[in-house]
Amino acid sequence: xxxxxxxxxxxxxxxxxxxxxxxxxxxxxxxxxxxxxxxxxxxxxxxxxxxxxxxxxxxxxxxxxxxxxxxxxxxxxxxxxxxxxxxxxxxxxxxxxxxxxxxxxxxxxxxxxxxxxxxx
Amino acid sequence: xxxxxxxxxxxxxxxxxxxxxxxxxxxxxxxxxxxxxxxxxxxxxxxxxxxxxxxxxxxxxxxxxxxxxxxxxxxxxxxxxxxxxxxxxxxxxxxxxxxxxxxxxxxxx
Numbered sequence: 001x002x003x004x005x006x007x008x009x010x011x012x013x014x015x016x017x018x019x020x021x022x023x024x025x026x027x028x029x030x031x032x033x034x035x036x037x038x039x040x041x042x043x044x045x046x047x048x049x050x051x052x053x054x055x056x057x058x059x060x061x062x063x064x065x066x067x068x069x070x071x072x073x074x075x076x077x078x079x080x081x082x083x084x085x086x087x088x089x090x091x092x093x094x095x096x097x098x099x100x101x102x103x104x105x106x107x108x109x110x111x112x113x114x115x116x117x118x119x120x
Numbered sequence: 121x122x123x124x125x126x127x128x129x130x131x132x133x134x135x136x137x138x139x140x141x142x143x144x145x146x147x148x149x150x151x152x153x154x155x156x157x158x159x160x161x162x163x164x165x166x167x168x169x170x171x172x173x174x175x176x177x178x179x180x181x182x183x184x185x186x187x188x189x190x191x192x193x194x195x196x197x198x199x200x201x202x203x204x205x206x207x208x209x210x211x212x213x214x215x216x217x218x219x220x221x222x223x224x225x226x227x228x229x
Contacts, residue, residue, distance in 0.1 A: 049217070049219065052218075063217075096163055098163075105152055107209075111163065
């Protein structure tokens with residue numbers, strides 16, 4: 001059974017760095033073809049893809065946010081970490097991690113999401 | 121970057137109705153499109169992948185079609201549990217890039 005769960009602070013101040021952790025089970029990120037992504041959703045708005053890391057430790061980022069994002073993985077802990085620098089109130093959103101189906105472009109399993117509010 | 125435009129943005133329908141949601145890509149994407157359902161406070165759920173393939177466990181009243189730039193999600197007979205927001209999503213193989221539509225909110229009439 002595949003599960004993903006996001007964890008991190010619920011509140012960050014403007015200019016701070018956000019660190020979120022995705023802990024997953026039911027698959028291994030060392031298996032060829034496996035990838036995990038981060039996706040966010042501001043309140044009442046659409047989904048926005050942020051970053052992806054694959055089994056080979058290749059990393060890909062949203063063009064508009066790439067200067068602020070870093071994604072990494074700890075295969076032994078079954079975790080993927082996203083950091084986002086210089087947080088702003090417009091970054092207030094629910095942040096999801098999701099598994100990308102092997103050799104596919106679709107997200108087949110999602111975490112429940114974690115709401116991050118940026119406010120002083 | 122490829123843009124996805126969904127129409128309509130919102131839709132009111134009744135139980136038993138047939139409903140169609142459209143997603144248009146700003147350039148051709150072959151069949152690289154998925155559809156998700158999202159209910160309030162919940163994560164999106166994959167319904168359709170590769171434009172027309174039904175995800176395992178998803179009721180057969182959901183179907184997808186299209187290729188190139190124009191895609192549709194059809195619900196053949198609306199059930200009470202289908203009232204939700206629906207998103208299309210496209211993917212670029214390399215470099216990996218993923219884009220979502222702005223969503224279509226399906227409400228009870």
